[in-house]
Amino acid sequence: MNFIAKQMDILHHKADWFTHIVKLSPRFLLALLIIPVLGGLIAVILPAFGWAPALNQYTIGLEGFRALWQTPGLSTMMLLSVATGLVSTLLAFVMTLLILAAFFNTAWLDYIQRILSPILVIPHAAAAIAIGFIIAPSGMLSRLISPWLSGWELSPAGIFPHDPWGISIILGLTLKELPFLLLMALGILAQPEFGKKLREQHKVALNLGYYPMTAFFKVILPNLYPLLRLPILAVLAYASASVEMPLILGPNTPPTLAVAIMHWFNDVDLTLRIKASAGALLQLILTGCILVLWLAGETAIKYSFRDKLTNGKRAYNSAFWQKTTYILTILVISFILLALIGLIMWSVAGFWRFPSVIPEQFVLSHFQSASVQMVNPLFNTLTIGIISTIFSILLTLLCLESEQLNSKPISNFTSLIIYLPLLVPSIAFLFGLVWLQQLANNSSAYISVVFSHVLFVLPYVFLSLAASYRRLDRRFSHVAASLGAKPFKVFLQIKLPQLFAPILIATALGLAISFGQYLPTLLVGGGRIATITTEAVTLANGASRRTSAVYAIIQMALPLIGFILAWLLPKLFYKSAHR
Structure with a gap:
């Protein structure tokens, strides 16, 4: 039949x-995705080497790279981009694993998912603004501890946001990407046959005396990670070259490389676009190196911990890590809720002097x-x-x-x-698309x-x-x-x-x-x-x-x-x- x-x-x-x-x-799907991205990359490589018909420059050379190397603070820009992207992705990934391991196969994981799911739809710019409000010298955190704990009657001098080490950027990216990785992992585990198989294996491990978190890392993670690799690499690529978060939370002198490239491209001096193209190519190389570094680290960890998967050990200080994860989860959720509350209060605040926790009047x-x-x-x-x-x-x-x-x-x-x-x-191939757009006189x-x-x-x-x-x-x-x-x-x-x-x-x-x-x-x-x-x-x-x-x-x-x-x-x- x-x-x-x-x-x-x-x-x-x-x-x-x-x-x-x-x-x-x-x-058509392949053409739609390949042609703009690869075409944009080619169109940004050529101007980086001096060939820019839109600016009447046809001589191939290294002037763009020379101008880039002579930029004050370039090494700091590169280090900021690499450090903030790598550290924020690593923190978000580790926290995702800890939450999954501590609450796997429990009702609490569903509750956490419901709380964090709405965070996924918040744009990065809005999230950065909310986080900036909470960590600023006169933000919600300072108000909650003043003056009874800090003794501050006036707003203190602070380095957050816009700290020179990129801590604010790391905080913002971590809190924004954590819900994404968690929900991607839960989506993978929600597949009927695959999820059922892993849950049954987890129960078998528990029956054999393994602690829940140990059972997760020995049974679930080796099967889950290969399916989670591409989302992680996507998060890493975005974090290393993001613009919104560093622009709102990051330092200005110098900024991250991606933010600096954007400023050069939008400068009234059009010749800086050659330098911006060289910078975009450098950003592409940096991101590629970070992705390779992650994959290399993944391989190293796999071989380093291979024996621990089969050594029969039932617990690795599991009680400590369980309690630590509980506290960490509460802190993350509390911080996110406080940031949203602070954002809402600022939008309707009338007169609001420091260190008052709430405004003296609310207005629309x-x-x-x-x-x-x-x-x-x-x-x-x-x-x-x-x-x-x-x-x-x-x-x-x-x-x-x-x-x-x-x-x-x-x-x-x-x-x-x-x-x-x-x-x-995106900052690399989008520049190329703009060059192509100008070359074709597309208005x-x-x-x-x-x-x-x-x-x-x-x-x-x-x-x-x-x-x-x-x-x-x-x-x-x-x-x-x-x-x-x-x-x-x-x-x-x-x-x-x-x-x-x-x-x-x-x-x-x-x-x-x-x-x-x-x-x-x-x-x-x-x-x-x-x-x-x-x-x-x-x-x-x-x-x-x-x-x-x-x-x-x-x-x-x-x-x-x-x-x-x-x-x-x-x-x-x-x-x-x-x-």
């Missing part, structure tokens, strides 16, 4: 326009004044986000449908390419910004939808095809209704990613397209705390509304369907 259904399905696919589009979609005038100025940025944010997300959803669905038509998953090469925009420093900034957002939205949308699409019961499609339904009708009326909830979640995630894009909007748009994120970053470096807090809250509210709708609409849909 299955064989007959498959043969009928094949006959219906022949000479069908929808089938042709579906079969071409993976190639900051929202009222900001609402007049944010009409255009809000419209741009929503429009760009909706267009880029819808396009990404459609392309993802077509590519996943092609898997079912070909009865095999996409290749490992394609799976890696999907991560390409996340693994390559359509809006379309260019939408396209640049697609490069970052598409990978997350694909990863969000892939598991749900692949779990669809294909027998429904075979029955519909045997009754004469064409592939497009099967796709539209059989498959999409079953994917209603996952599509909404992927849409909310895509919108959240687009809403938080700062560098693509700024560079590709040439500063002509204002969004809530670009305005929030600008205000964070000079405007009042109250105005910055308002923009940061709007930044957080937009993706949060999307996820709330994605959670409510399926319930309302299924409720009305069963009436």
Whole structure:
């Protein structure tokens, strides 16, 4: 019966326009991701060596690199980029493992997931503003201990944020990437067969006398880590070349390399763009070295601890690490909640003298004044986000449908390419795209910004939808095809209704990613397209705390509304369907 259904399905696919589009979609996906990234990299390499037709420079040379090496504080910029990226990723990864190990197979892990999940949708700029408010000399932490513990009656002199060692950047990146890695790990463990197998092995280890955390590291981690490697490398690549966090929390003299490159590129002196291109190439090399260093460290740890996996030891001071993880988890959650509370209080604060913990009066005038100025940025944010997300959803669905038509998953090469925009420093290939845009005299900034957002939205949308699409019961499609339904009708009326909830979640995630894009909007748009994120970053470096807090809250509210709708609409849909 299955064989007959498959043969009928094949006959219906022949000479069908929808089938042709579906079969071409993976190639289009590869072209969409490879051409801009690699083309952007090539277009940034050539100007780095002096060939820049947009500036009427056609002589190949090393002037850009000479100017780069002569930049004061270049070594400090490089060290800041490497240290903040590597340390923040390592801290986020270690904390993720500790939380998983301490709470594995317990109800507490679900509670932690529910608390940290909303943090995932907060844009990096909004998170940086919130963290800056809490660690500033007159921030919430200082107010909570003053004057009863610190003795401070006036705001103290402090180095946070903008400390020269990048501690503020590390703190911000760690707290922002921890929920991402934790939820990625939980998503892997949620796979029915794989998760069930690991949980059963964990129970066997417990029955053999292993402590819970020891059982996790000996049984679960060796199977989990290979599937978590790509997300970790994506986090590492982003952290080493991020702009929003260092721009808001990092030092200014000198800044991280990525921030310095952005300043050079946006300088009124256009010749600095040659230097910026050389810097972007240096950033690419630095990020590549960090990724290689991580992989080398991974191999070294694997061989160093290989014997410990099979030595039969049941505990490694497990009680101490269990209690330490409990305390660490409480501190992390408390810090995040305090940062959000402080952000909300600053947005409605009237007169608020130090060291008062709460404002003396609450007002809404900051929202009222900001609402007049944010009409255009809000419209741009929503429009760009909706267009880029819808396009990404459609392309993802077509590519996943092609898997079912070909009865095999996409290749490992394609799976890696999907991560390409996340693994390559955006500051490198985006500069190349800007050079190409200027070379082609492309003046359509809006379309260019939408396209640049697609490069970052598409990978997350694909990863969000892939598991749900692949779990669809294909027998429904075979029955519909045997009754004469064409592939497009099967796709539209059989498959999409079953994917209603996952599509909404992927849409909310895509919108959240687009809403938080700062560098693509700024560079590709040439500063002509204002969004809530670009305005929030600008205000964070000079405007009042109250105005910055308002923009940061709007930044957080937009993706949060999307996820709330994605959670409510399926319930309302299924409720009305069963009436």
